[in-house]
């Protein structure tokens with residue numbers, strides 16, 4: 001390791017690991033189709049009213065460090081949003097902490113809770129950063145699972161077994177709607193998970209960054225609507241619902257008044273103090289994003305309609321292929337097909353993704369990066385013409401490598 005820490009070996013993000021090769025191919029004149037990065041602003045312009053609010057904030061001189069807890073306007077807007085959407089009564093002064101994206105919330109979560117040998121429960125397949133951030137903080141994962149055969153619902157029996165003899169569990173993290181599966185947990189499932197967390201006295205964390213990107217008849221339920229009275233944390237932000245990932249705005253909501261929740265908040269705030277501030281003008285822009293209900297509805301409705309159409313189109317093409325099959329998504333903008341690896345002449349999903357980029361110039365993410373071997377994650381944000389072309393290339397690649 002030399003001068004480097006052991007923990008830093010866990011850093012990185014599988015979503016980006018092939019970006020360098022993709023860039024080299026593009027530089028050599030190849031038309032690479034990228035289905036790897038879940039960045040909505042590449043495909044849908046950030047709404048004008050939000051951009052205008054950002055510019056207005058700058059013109060008003062809002063370029064100072066903001067209060068480390070987050071701008072009052074943003075925290076008030078978040079509280080109003082959660083009252084409107086989920087009937088919650090959050091304390092603006094204490095319960096909402098602004099962060100530089102959900103990514104920073106995850107850094108705080110692990111920094112505050114994990115000591116060497118502590119554990120956290122996450123479900124396979126998981127969002128790529130969860131495992132690395134846990135390990136950087138010397139924590140170890142206990143894996144529950146989303147069951148592909150059951151529409152990616154949580155396998156409750158497996159979870160109960162996994163928790164049985166485990167000690168020092170600091171938190172259990174669910175993702176709803178889910179990245180990488182693109183599915184939404186139903187209310188009953190969340191109730192069961194809350195019961196299990198209570199029985200085992202575990203803090204529940206729900207990453208709900210896609211909570212407005214729900215379609216195909218699914219209904220989203222926030223953990224906060226169910227976990228009242230138990231210790232829990234909600235992670236959310238502006239990257240997806242407000243189509244502004246580059247603003248780097250997120251927030252952590254800790255509604256509980258119990259001793260643990262209070263101390264957790266105090267400790268998170270100390271980390272927030274040490275990084276001084278979240279992007280100031282962006283906080284004002286996102287506050288306007290949430291408060292201007294009419295404009296927001298217009299842009300999110302358009303985006304979700306398009307995403308549903310593109311995702312359903314991708315789903316249809318995948319299931320027409322004999323080389324892949326997938327669960328139909330109803331949220332976020334991903335699909336996670338299983339490769340019929342016995343029919344394709346590749347060792348595993350890693351080789352598949354690598355060669356697919358080199359030979360067919362389509363960039364996807366290997367499922368093993370999400371803890372789901374022999375799957376690939378496809379981002380369903382590009383227009384149907386692009387997705388159609390990419391799926392044709394994937395099909396030709398599979399046929400050429402038919403085993």
Ligand SMILES: Cc1ncc(COP(=O)(O)O)c(C=O)c1O
Nearest residue numbers: 038101102103127179237239250
């Ligand atoms: C489930 C999930 N959580 C967190 C993030 C990161 O969010 P942010 O841009 O707020 O850091 C992403 C980004 O793709 C995500 O899919």
